Amino acid sequence: MTAQLLIGPVLRRVVDDRATLWLETSEPARVRVEVETAGAGSAQTFSAYGHHYALVVVDGLSPDSANPYRLFLDDRQVWPEAGAEHPPPVIRTRAADDRGQPVSLVFGSCREATPQSSRRRLPPDALDAYARRLMADPTQHPDLLVLLGDQVYADETSAKVRRFLRRRRRDGHAGPENQVVSFEEYTKLYLESWRDPEVRWLFSTVPSVMIFDDHELIDDWNTSASWRADMAREPWWRERISGGLASYWIYQHLGNLSPDELAADPLFQKVSAAEDATELLREFGHRVDEPESAENTDVPFQWSFALDLGRTRIVVLDNRCNRVLTPGARAMLPPAEWDWFLDRAHGDYDHLVIGSSLPWLMPPAIHYLEAWNERLAESHRPWAAAFGERVRRAFDLEHWAAFGKSFAALGELFRRLGEGRPTTEGRRVGAGEVYAAPASISVLSGDVHHSYVARADFGHAMTTPVYQLTCSPIHNEVPLPMRPLMRIAWSRAVAQLVRGLARTLSVHKPALRWKRLSGPYFGNAVGTLRLEGATATARIEGTTKDGDLVEVAAADYHP
Template sequence: MSRLVLGPLLRYVDETCAAVWAEVDRPGTVRVTAGEHVAEARTFTVHGHHFALAELDGLPPGAALPYTVDVDGERVWPEPDSPFPASVIRTRGEGRGLRLLFGSCRTSVPHDMTHILSHGVDVLRAYGVRMAAEPPEEWPDLLLMLGDQVYADEPDAEMKEYIAARRGDEEPRGEVADFEEYAELYRRAWTDPEIRWLMSTLSTAMIFDDHDLRDDWNTSRTWREEMLKLPWWRRRVVAGLGAYWVYQHLGNLSPSEREADAVFKALRENDGDGAAILDEFALRADEDPASYRWSFARDAGGSRLIVLDSRCARVLDPGARSMLDEGEWAWLDAHLTGDVDHLVIGSSLPVLLPSGLHQIEGWNEAVCAGAWGARAARVGERIRQAVDLEHWAAFRRSFDRLAGLVKEVAAGRRGAAPATILFLSGDIHYSYLARVRRSRVYQVVCSPIRNPLGLVIRIANAVASLGVASLIGGLFARAAGLSAPPYRWKIQEGPWFHNSVATLDLRGRDAVVRWHTAKTATEPPELTPLKTVPL
């Protein structure tokens, strides 16, 4: 009998179309049935794993359709005696607005008290528990996962045991090395019953951050040169990007984008194992980032969501550092327009950091480029990698360029100005709301879902959000010859260091953001409000 290894995951959904992704234990035909609507997809195989993406079309707009999944005629979803409601496909409808659930940085450790004390409560799991008790009209429309969906460089103890059983002390010790280990990492991340049900019934979009590959991924040219010296790195980056394409990126694509995707076409047309196809693509994507686009955009509920690749698309050449390559900038320029109620820009890395930290990152970039001489540049590089000075502020020309584009949208020079322009981000393991002065441009950060900072680092980050830190950071930046940023902004709410997820409600020209955390020592976990802010 065929069985699901992972999924089903509800991925891209619009007014009339929905994509359902699954991993199964053998080659076969996956059939998704939603009322009178049926879609079938043959599996494709990579590295001995079998995947399918079934695409339902012609669905009625604004509908809520329970669905089932069969493999070769055998029912595999929903599971027998499931305590959860039926998994539902909810198509977009006129006048419904958009509710986003988002967050980042989720470790996949057990839910016993030992791990609650070390990692806190899994707030996404808690959200799934609450959602299962609510009517579908109360559910979010989209789950946006903003990076570090898996920790390839910091797996938990059970995953390390699995790795050791496969290859002993072979490098990289205690880290994921190949596609098989990535497949196991994703399986462990997404098979908790509450998580599995939530991801089967919420349309889900994802973008990577560093830990999906490795800490500090593409921080600098020096970092890349150091990693390329390691004999195991090429295998790791090929496996990481290949697994990301299969498990995360493929479902981000619209039907027309999938149809045009050369990798998807080659894998579907391949009769055997497509490992060589996927590996060749992943290696090319790493060595020539301009060869493939990981960023994506969706229009829904009168708003536009743009999700940026702020890791793989970087240009790291000294003197020409850029968060995005020129192809990405051209794509972003085309999508950064008005004539929408709200413009939402997802970036795993915050664009507007606490101002003191922003200034320090700019100073560090200038020092690494030689502003204070060669010796200081070497020290600056060690500092950059040691304390993760790698956000938009550490790519100052890119920050200024993005700020200029957003200013044009906010001023109505690219179509009618949106009611709000919102950067949604994660990465930094605390949450806050910042606002650009005399504008409706906001930075909304929600992080982590489950991976809290230690006390000392919490205190350091809290201090970085104070006004005195901004003054000190400004002194350092000016000493390195930097001009003032094109924006002035201030943290209005936070920072908070709880494990959390956030919802963003966009209805007409109104916007409300809510952060949620979870009570400890309750099973099942209980979601509780953290902060609600109308924008």
């Protein structure tokens, strides 16, 4: 049969004169990419669970150029499509020496499927709106699209997917009626979401990196140890976690790797060489869900990743899969991965950008509530701990503040970096070694279905400004009754009231304060962070009823 292009091409990493393109096809095929100016690449598809994928490395691109390209399956051009109304897809490269070149990042999280297939009517999709604007003005082309979680919703499915699931359940495939379980079911989510015409074009011409949050697997994924124990008792959970992580590895994680990292990745080499990689990925999905603990510090698989663009370092953290959930030793990252993060957070760069699906700085009242709840859930009194656990899970109290040691450690890292001093915790620093303070530190986040800009205050003059930039959702919405509660959570009076509750359990005041500068905004939105020289400019734009973008939050900062 003739192979068809099902999803893609999705442009992922562009590094020097090389780029990677990801795609899914209906049948096995030889994939070839031809660049009009200079550069080419080819690869054979690999197969798993009856599906076919390719990751093509394009070599020989010219520096500082826009390179239109064509994609072929078995010598038949499939992209751009014949008669396409959208502009030709291009691969843009940076200058050979890009140290003085600005960096532009577009970011956001939480995107349900397009309006045509959505389970409910939602305001206009911000990613669609951004794509249309870029089509009209390609000079605004960003360097990277950073998607910070909930790229698909495994537990909140559209009417179309629910019909598919009902047929599957009638045919004997076990699982919740309206939630996906198997790898096959996960593929329907990506097929539905990533074939949106505007988003498909955007993915084909703007490099992207991605990290999961909970909805790629299930709401409140890895909230606590007891949550994991309850889920393990569900007869369908083992297949769900295996299929979910395997599909995430294929659809999202692989593209986060540079060409050199792909060449050195043992799992990718095994999968791409196998005639059928189904069993390899099924076993992988089971293995990488092994829980971390204070005693077992080995990381089964590291989802966090890092990259440099010019004088900007970007570190994207896994806030979900590798959490340490042992009461009394909870941590957002296990020790080995935290050490890796410390190493990447130091170095020769001007700007540090942290991608964290969960906001580090939340509305103060929510921060104190989560800190109080963590302490209550770890009480030595069984009834109090059980009550704390019920509250934690009922109200999704599982952000950085609910992992208090990690929250404090991240703040201490930023303080030391901002003062130009080395951080010795967990890494060896030479005698007298001092790092220059970055021009800025920005934490990009999503998850909370409202957008805002906040600045951290460490209590003394510090060279480096530290900002929390939260942009969520891209295409979803927060229920109307919740919006007033989120607004008052920023109130100083309410924060003081909840802080009083936290003090009853001896919760200490954080070593830093933070102030909201813009927001909260509750519509669909997309964020932009531009880094040039010593300055940083952040903009969050929301969608109008007509699907246009308007600025709703902003910050300009420099040392």
